[in-house]
Amino acid sequence: MSQEKKVYIETLGCQMNKSDSERMLGMLSHFGYIETSEPKTADLLIINTCSIRQLSEDKAYSYVGVWSKWKETRPELKIAVSGCVAQQYRDKLLKRFQKVDLVMGPRSFYRLPSLLEKINNGERICDVEDAVNEKENNYPIKRISGYNAWIPISEGCNNFCTYCIVPYVRGRERSRSLEVIKKEVVDALKQGYKEITLLGQNVDSWGKDFDDETLRLGKLLRELNTLDYDFRIRFVTSYPTDITDDVIKAVQECDKVCEYFHIPMQSGNSEVLKAMNRRYTREQYGEIVKKIRNTFENVTITSDFIAGFPGETEEQFNDTLSAIDEFELDYSNTAAYSPREGTVAAKWVDKFLDEKTKKERLARLNEKNRQACLKSNQKALGKIYEVLVEDFEEKDEKIILKSKSRNNKYVHFEGEKELIGKFVNVKINKASTWHLAGEILS
Ligand code: SF4
Incomplete structure (x- = not known):
């Protein structure tokens, strides 16, 4: 052998x-x-x-x-x-x-x-050629994370934001079939996974490349929600204007789908958004967030932002900071603009901001994000969250369990290791910037 x-x-x-x-x-x-x-x-x-x-x-x-x-x-x-x-x-x-x-x-x-x-x-x-025929193979998947299974439902992107390399390297949007996704989800659930995260560069566009117009993300969520297992469902990443009323309705109807939306805004200024080739204005983004917040009580909405996009003025950057406040974004991934060879914005060399300005804006953006996180976490005080226990650490001779709520908040509390992999209810009594703490309800 x-x-x-x-x-x-x-x-x-x-x-x-x-x-x-x-x-x-x-x-x-x-x-x-x-x-x-x-x-x-x-x-x-x-x-x-x-x-x-x-x-x-x-x-x-x-x-x-x-x-x-x-x-x-x-x-x-x-x-x-x-x-x-x-x-x-x-x-x-x-x-x-x-x-x-x-x-x-x-x-x-x-x-x-x-x-x-x-x-x-x-x-x-x-x-680097597309492996069309080999893609849906029956090889096993060796999942790295403990209780959350990541299931890609589509690949690629058709949006061509001027700063982004993804459409060039991952190609145009291609949805995986409902049957293939469902089988992969069931396999993961049989293996004991408790959370399924549906992945796509624009997850809400799932099915748009199918002839059947009824096959859209809302339908997929409803279909997966019927599976007879104890688990929950998330989906990322959402393009703001692709979140349809039907998707919001599906999240509302389906008890297994979590109240969590990751909706990158990228800039709080409409002119910069236009230069980025994002298909919405600051106001339109705000409308979507409002609609979601009006539908769900404990929803978490997170975002992505770029600091120092080519040509971004101080005033335009300040619009990004104010957007985080105005839309009460719970958390944002942040980055300074980095030119990517082959993208449209990478050619606008004469509009590039100097590294010092980008760094300084990123630091201010991070500070704003920190404040927003703390503010968002403080709103959870006194609430009861259903959490999935994922891990533990030993601290001062106590076992501190690490878990995640339906609305994607990290929650720490004292408990037994046996609870790892289980859903429990926790009352939140402490809020820090990056996580919450509470006590388990019997
Ligand atoms: S930023 Fe997102 S939506 Fe825009 S091109 Fe890249 S992957 Fe597509």
Whole structure:
């Protein structure tokens, strides 16, 4: 019997990348590879890259650099680069990094088994073509997270925001079929997962590429809600103007669907939004948030913002800060603008802001976000939340359980380890910036 090989995957970037890594690990385990957390002991090293910011891209190159050095003394070691950077630079990466054996994109990694065979026979390969026929395979998925299963329901994006590389590297929007999604959800539930998060770059656009006009996110949520398991459902990421009344109604009707919406606004100023090619104004964004807040009592609405977009004035940036207050956004992911080669905004060099200004605006944005989080958490005081217990830590000889509420708040409370993986009710009695604390109700 051949000796087991070890694989190490380093995953950078978004949840979609993490989900892709879970699939790669699943395929590899089917072919006898075992996962190791010690990269130095691995036979195969994979860096699953992210190209959303220059920083993530540089991080990927630094991994490849270190691993290439290891290969000087271990020539049998195989190095693969996957993800968005791989898709973007393709065989240029093979030329730049002579020790890399395999370059594969987010649409081609499904061919990993046959690619592996080739690189193990000494070939160096770049494969970034869409693996249409290999995509819906029956290989296992080696999920990384404990109780939450990430299920991609669509891939790619048609929006072409001027700062974003995603449509170029992940391609146009493609929805997975209801049957395939449902099967994957049921498989995860059978394995004991308690939370399902439906993933898509624009999750609300699911089904728009189908002929059947009834197949939309609302229907998918209703369908999954009928599954006879004790679990809950989330969906991310929502494009503001794609959230239909039917989706809001479905969230309201379906007891398993959580009251949580992640709706990136990106800027609080309508002119900047136009330059970003976002298809809404500040006011339209506000209308959507209002509609959601009027429908659900304890809803959490989170967002993403970019500080220092090309040409952004001080006044326009202040509109972003005021939007967080005005729309009472509960939490926001923040980043300074980073030009991405191949995107429209990357060409507006004469409008680029200097690094100091971007850094300073990002710091102010982060401070505003911190204040907004604390304010949002304080609203939870005295409320009773149903939480899913995910983990624990020992503190002052006590067991502190870590959990998440339906509305996506982190809740800590004292309890028994046996509660991990279970739903319990907790009364909130303390609010900090990043989490809540409370006591379990018997
Ligand atoms: S909606 Fe815009 S930001 Fe989001 S993935 Fe598509 S192009 Fe990128």
